[in-house]
Amino acid sequence: MGQPLDIAIAGAGIAGLSLAIALAQRGQSVTVYEQSGAITEVGAxxxxxxxxxAVLAGLGLGDAALALGMRGTAIELYSHDSDQRVLRLDLTRARHGNPHPYLFLHRADLIGLLKERAEAAGVRVQLDRRIDPAAGIPDGADLLVGADGLHSAVRSVLNGSMAPFFTGQVAWRALVPGDGAAPPVARVWMAPKRHIVAYPLRGGALVNLVAVEERRSWVAEGWFHPDEPDNLREAFAGFPPAVGTLLERCKSVFVWGLFRHQVAxxxxxxxxxxxxDAVHPTLPFLAQGANMALEDAWVLAAALAPHGQAVAxxxxxxxxxxxQAARIKRVTRIVDAAEDNARAYHLQNPAARLALHTGLRVASMVAPGAVLGRFDWLYGADVTRA
Ligand SMILES: Cc1cc2nc3c(=O)[nH]c(=O)nc-3n(C[C@H](O)[C@H](O)[C@H](O)COP(=O)(O)OP(=O)(O)OC[C@H]3O[C@@H](n4cnc5c(N)ncnc54)[C@H](O)[C@@H]3O)c2cc1C
Known part of the structure; x- marks a missing residue:
């Protein structure tokens, strides 16, 4: 244990900024380099x-995140061809003693909060500075941490190129105006080969939509490919009126191809x-990419500066x-579970769909605790207590 470490972080996303706060709070000297000229977050x-x-709370941001977000009370699953709910997961009960809330947050709000708190904790944030890890560690730092996302240059230096494969699925995302009255519930409508998720943001002023469809043709991976809202409406025509109403409000949408990556x-x-994402980009079917980034940040900071003292x-x-040893098993399990969820949502065989939906419906009536209990390993974990 000794002198504070000088740590360079490439990337001012959720992973990079939360790591920067955790390290600065443990007395380390931290600079975050972001390739973009401004931290402008996609609206999602x-x-x-x-x-x-739990990690946000550990960083001292629990109350601020709750004030910016909405506390989710349930996830509800519906079939596209019936008004009957298939399943309701109650999110208000603590799991495995983890009392922290399930939040719906606007990305820009979370990134803004992380950046503000990082700078307040003494982190230097340099914009417009792209790190090339092949050229060495920037500015004589002791360590370069790549929080540089899906197309990570640091991962390439450490692992060579790792070719992802197209899953045969594309996803649209859109923000539409809300009516301010929506309950804080994430609703998922499932159909053969496609599903759509909707949940409110900013007190219900907005509704976030993510819609996934299986198709053969390839769409580039990335967040910024605009599409025609009519393509989204067409793909989900015939869904219940609640979906149609949301899609009618759609003025702009982005589409991207979903790729399966190996964990590095x-x-x-x-x-x-x-x-x-530089280590373990995941499919969005469990909504865990940012959650894993937060967990990684806490565990990495604790490994580098246990009890606030830097390792030699x-x-x-x-x-x-x-x-790595503390994280690899869990992130691999999450990435695999996200892929399995896609299969369950998109079942095509009518008999298999009926059997699954009936089973879930009955289980959620007879033993609702047991249904959500299936996710205890995921939601109940609290790396800050480890
Ligand atoms: C539509 C959608 C919905 C999602 N919903 C959820 C959800 O509900 N819950 C959840 O947990 N996750 C969700 N995710 C996943 C989540 O957004 C990501 O897993 C998470 O943002 C990854 O954070 P990151 O910081 O690792 O990477 P990023 O957010 O990609 O940040 C990387 C940063 O590094 C910068 N950068 C890249 N290369 C360099 C370089 N060489 N030098 C300097 N800077 C560089 C980039 O500009 C960027 O700012 C969703 C993803 C999508 C696409």
Whole structure:
């Protein structure tokens, strides 16, 4: 244990900024480099489940996040061809003793909060600065952490190129005006080969939509490919009126291809490390990408500066190995579970669909606790208590 570490972080997304706060609060010297000239966040919603909001609370941001977001009370599943609810997951009961809330947050609001708190904690944020890890560690830092997202350059240096494969699914995302009266519930309508999720943001002033359709043709991976709202409306024509009403309000939508990535095999080399989407990009079917990034940030900061004291520079490789060992099993399980969820939502065989939906409906009436209990391993985890 010794002198504070000088840590460079590439990327001012959720992973990079939350790591920066956690490290600064543990007395480390931190600079975040962001390639964009401004931290402008795409307009989209995020579900932060109790495992993620536990980290926000650990960083001292629990109340501020709750004030910006909405506390989700339930996730409800519906079939596209019936008004009958298939399943209701009550989100208000603490799981495994984790009392932290399930939140619906606007991404821009969360990023704004993280940036403000990082700077208040003494983190330097340099915009318009793209890090090229192949050229070495910036500004003589002890460690470069790649929080540089899906197309991470730091991951490439550590792992070589890892080709993802197209899952045969595309997703649209859109924000539409809300009527301010929607309950804080995430609703999912499922149909063969497609589903759509809607939940309110900012007190119900907005509704976040994510819609997924299976198709053969390839759409580029990334967040900024605009599409015609009519394509989305056409894909979900015939869904219940509640969906039609939301889609009618859609003025702009983005579409992207969903790719399956391997979890990276090498997370560090002693001088560079990765976290968040740079290590384990995930499909959006469990809403866990940002939650995993928050968990990673806490665990990595704790490995580098246990009890607020930095590990000695010679001990960096061992500390980084402890971080990888603490995280790899859980993130791999989450990434796999997200893929399984897509299959369950999109069942095509009518008999299999009926059997699954009836089973879920009965189970949620007879033993609602047991149904949500299936997610205890996910939502109940609190890395800040480990
Ligand atoms: C539509 C959609 C809905 C989602 N919903 C949810 C949800 O409900 N709940 C949830 O938990 N997750 C959700 N996710 C996933 C979540 O948004 C991501 O997993 C999370 O934002 C990843 O954060 P990150 O910081 O690792 O990466 P990013 O947010 O991608 O940030 C990476 C940053 O690094 C910068 N950068 C890249 N390269 C460099 C470089 N060389 N030098 C400097 N800077 C660089 C980028 O500009 C960017 O700012 C969703 C994703 C999508 C697409």
């Amino acid at each position: 919603g995020l579900q932060i489940s109790p495992n993620g909001s 095999g090498t997370w560090h080399d002693g001088r560079m490390a990765i976290l968040g 520079r010679d001990d960096l490789p061992a500390a980084l190995s402890r971080y």
